[in-house]
Ligand SMILES: Cc1ncc(COP(=O)(O)OP(=O)(O)O)c(N)n1
Ligand SMILES: Cc1nc(C(=O)O)sc1CCOP(=O)(O)O
């Protein structure tokens with residue numbers, strides 16, 4: 001029995017009028033540990049409206065609501081935390097702003113970046129991209145060995161990301177990933193997002 005859980009990320013662009021219902025159906029379909037709001041290129045007022053609409057949907061289901069890229073806005077709007085990349089500002093300042101909230105940090109395929117993130121108090125470190133992805137232009141490639149190495153030495157949870165699907169995720173679960181972060185595997189699932197959540201949970205359990 002694995003402790004690995006699903007970490008859901010929104011598509012980069014959403015239609016807020018319909019997305020809240022889609023999200024509720026997806027979260028009701030199976031276990032989801034957290035939802036990251038990742039609206040690339042949206043102006044701040046649009047991100048705020050999305051937070052106001054989607055945060056209650058997630059939090060009512062005990063799904064942690066994390067904001068991509070902006071720890072200050074996350075702290076001001078009742079989010080449970082933020083996910084920051086290496087180019088997303090001062091991580092130490094973000095740790096202060098978020099107080100007890102969750103801070104996740106992108107570490108690509110770098111042991112050095114992961115140890116740095118752990119030292120400044122990250123709640124999880126994210127490695128990727130493990131597989132080709134069309135969701136973003138990923139510049140780094142990670143192998144499952146980095147998950148094995150990390151989990152053998154550190155207690156801080158790891159997140160695996162990048163092109164992960166129900167079909168290819170087993171080696172990442174077996175290598176010790178604590179969370180699998182996905183966009184396409186859920187939102188582009190051929191039978192819809194709820195089926196995507198069910199398929200990911202079944203694959204994690206079977207790994
Ligand atoms: C869980 C998780 N891991 C990695 C990323 C990538 O973050 P970043 O490098 O800042 O890239 P963008 O998401 O901002 O394009 C993530 N968002 N979530
Ligand atoms: C947002 C993101 N970050 C990545 C990284 O490698 O840091 S890969 C990625 C895209 C994840 O989407 P999908 O599950 O559709 O591949």
Ligand SMILES: [Mg+2]
Pocket residue numbers: 068069083084085088
């Ligand atoms: Mg970022």
